Amino acid sequence: MNANSADKAAPEKSSPKQSTRKGSAKTPDWHRQIDDEGILWLILDQQNTSTNVLSVTVLEQLDSLLDDVAQNLPKALVFRSGKAKGFIAGADVNEFLQVTNTQEALIMIKRGQTLFSRIAALPCPTVAMIEGFCMGGGTELALACDYRVALDDNGTRIGLPEVKLGIHPAYGGLVRATSMINPLKSLELMLTGRALSARAAQAIGLVDAAQPERQMERAVRQIALTRPPQQQMPLFGKLLSLPGIRSLLAEYMKKQVAKKAARQHYPAPYAILDVWANYYGNPARMMEEEANSVARLIQGDKVRNLVRVFFLQTRLKSLGDKKAFVPQHVHVIGAGTMGGDIAAWCALRGFTVTLQDREAKFLTNAFKRAHQLFAKRLKTTHERNAAVDRLIPDIDGAGVEKADVIIEAIFEDVDAKHAIYRDVEARMKPDAVLATNTSSIPLETLTTVLKQPERLVGIHFFNPVAMMPLVEVVVSKTTSAKTLQQATAFTQHIGKLPLPVKSSPGFLVNRILMPYLVEAFTLYAEGIAPEAIDKAATDFGMPMGPVELADTVGLDICLSVAQNLSAAYGIEVPAGINRFVEKKHLGKKSGRGFYQYQKGKPVKDKDVDLGDQRMIQNRLVMRFVNEAADCLQEGIVEDRDLLDAGIIFGTGFAPFRGGPMNYSLDQGVESMVALMTEYETRFGERFKPSAGWSLLDAKEPV
């Protein structure tokens, strides 16, 4: 056993809960313990929840605890979580939604700022001991401490993700992060909202030490008692923060941000840069402006809608019981782009995966892409090796007998699928799930060859698998509740959001996208430039215009999906699109579609005639939301929230608008219907308002 000074000072202790018996007290959410060495541990263990959040009451209790700390100054103060997992997940989003005006917002923000400033001003050393999730307000609390020590394991993620809810740090986090960390790094952290591992956080200076569990407590004690130098802004960071350079850098970064998010839709990242550029160097003033900035951002619908998206995501994450079904082995049949990418994704997520196709040569592309995925997502050689080891080529299909989930992802051919199902059903484990990734064949057609049709479920992934967060879990008339539960749980295990949908042509996402894409083709056929069409859509807030989206998906695929759906929904596919496919102008993958592609990027003409942008945008959006209303009417998904969730995570539909249904309600259903009726007479029957609109007259809160 080591006998260094820290060990002598703190004899072997397995946990602070044992080690800090001397003097303990508690408030409802905070445990207050003083140990033998005079270190005060404030342990947050919020009542009635598994995750700590900084609610008003938690902050109030902390405030009163600090009164006591100031009077009886301990040797050091350590903040720690009493939860099994996670430090502090951030502010309480529910409380935050209650705030209705700027004044209320300012009061709430200032209270938090004052509290954290008290911590920063304490004369004794303060340490944040970060184990697991540390987000938003949690990170701001940590930044107010003199030192931060983070647990170096896979569970620790540290970030300032406020920007995803349309705001930015307001409890002094913006001020403190930019004052001690190279602004390139601290601003990036806040602009992207990305969470860092303990080591990555250490690399940018966000934490002082990243330590394994066995050293955590010793590290915290040693730092608390020896007071090493605190985190300082590196010289290069100081240089970048000089007045002239600062504004240049801010302008440059705004241009970078503009490529991803337009200011009119996403003002928060721009506000971060403005506060930093204008007020850095004057902490008191910057603190004030940080508060004012967030108070301004909080007004209006955008933040409410983004918070809605956050809650919708939470709802999707809560579907299916992960504990009730814990699969280990996934067998994928069909090593095309979808099958191969699904297999690689599952292997990345820790599953043993067997990948089957008819001959060895059909697996080559899948393995190439899998290696690329692993190289991108996994940092260490041993993690990459492990992922490669889990992905097993299986020409003979021996994996069928061992798999817990079998995903068929071959080409869309009923007979070929039937042949596979016959073979698989005879060999698969009795409690395994049989899933199809079909996007166009009704499940009812596929189940005809099965002895137990209740075992077939659709697990419909989107391309590219690694990027798209949503998976449609498709239920046929015969799919059993158990199978649905298993499929949903599996989707959660692989880190995707499950959306249960009824088996009907196009399910939800493709079905709603198609009229929108076809309308874009119609506009094109009317002589409107692709650039003008796409601009109308991106101005609305779509991540990509419909023409570029069609090119990216592949025009051949779009055509076949459109033809498939046209029978069911009477969509007329403009003849022009055929000619593209005949000429092999398939879009991005062939280098030419509606656009020409250079290095995978479309060449867009900046000087095109934009036409009547309002009309173009209305036509695109009306087709989109009208089809969504149809889906609601037909009960493709359970309710309108799930519909909005599916559309946002499946298509990227302008998140700050909260989904097509939420958007329609914001606009007012009556005026939407009126506009559609007008368009019906102007442009044709396809704009006839859906019967589903009658279901949407009341807007209940989320």
Add this chain to the structure above:
Amino acid sequence: MANAHKKYAKPVYLVDGSRTPFLKARGKPGPFKHADLGINAARSVLLRMPFAANEIDEVIFGSTMPGPDEANIARIVALRLGCGDQVPAYTVHRNCASGMQALDNAAMSIVSGRSDLVLAGGIEAMSQAPLLLHPKMVAWLAQWWGAKSIGQRLKVLSGFKPRLLTPVIALLKGLTDPVVGLNMGQTAEQIAWRFGITRAQMDQFALESHQKLHQAQQQNELSEVIPIYDAQGNVYDLDDGVRIDSTLEKLGRLRPAFDKPYGLVTPGNSAQITDGAAALVLASEAAVKKHDLPVLARLVSTEWAALDPAEMGLGPAHAIAPLLKSQRLQVGDIDYWEINEAFAAQVLAVLAALDDKEYCQQHLGLKSAVGGIPLERLNIHGGGVSLGHPVGASGARIVLHLAKVLQQKNASKGIASLCIGGGQGGAMLIERSVA
């Protein structure tokens, strides 16, 4: 001989096996490291097994030169396969017979009752063999690291000579006998001279090895070979050392590689430097019953022998003769033979020795010659000359393939044997019940 009837005292079953294609080394490290090869072979056979990887009792692999970061390669393979923390694993080294040694150890473990299910095999990525620093360079570096002052450093620096940078090729060291100072090719020259094997015979044997392998590939007779994929997505599904265009004329043009310039042994009639791995599942009777396992063959007995390192190529003769004797079998009782082709000359010399009364009397303690092994029953799908000899893997490969041949031909008995650098020979008798 202590025991005239040396058999494994309990049944040892060969359940199934897979191997990677054997990939010819192309002058630079190949796409797969040792562990990658072992895992590819092993996970393929385990996929076909009804039991889970953590139900295996023991993992044993033979390997002679795993990488510096692959110490106890068998344990690495076991862990990366998902056998879990609790399955013990070890690596064995008997040079060219390491793969067969792993099977022998597995069999003995089953016989002793220690294990019921063993994953065993051989792994070698010869293309990954490292270049080493010359010992003088290591000594120089030690001085450099020890030098503290600028003066000391300058002094050490002045002692540096470019020739210190000449690397030591680990592979060549591994293929040279340190006791008698001959490389393996020279030992083949030695026994070719002793038995009067001609260059024409060697080249003919080599040519036929390629032809047999090619035909076997065409007719899918190497069912144990599985496709493997590298990081670029390239697939390897055939032993790629096969030369379809080989002719006696082309072989005849090659120059001797070991005894220059007058020797007979050329790269064309020697085993190729290759990367590959084979993994087999061996089981006790109880395990076969418990998991309802298929049985490919039964391992009956293994014989190890030793001889003059300078004539190591004759090792198979020294192991086969006592094996036949102890099992009371004649050459004619054996349906098929796999004798590893380290060198065409070496296999031909083994056949000559076994058929030579004088050699059998003087060196094998027999009254008469063992007899001639018919060429049409030997290495019927090619061997080391055409598909390569990844040192630690070959022993496992020939046993697995022999079992597959017996199955294909519905035959009963087979012997697999190899010569072993350092002057040894190993031979294993396997048997299956004829349908």
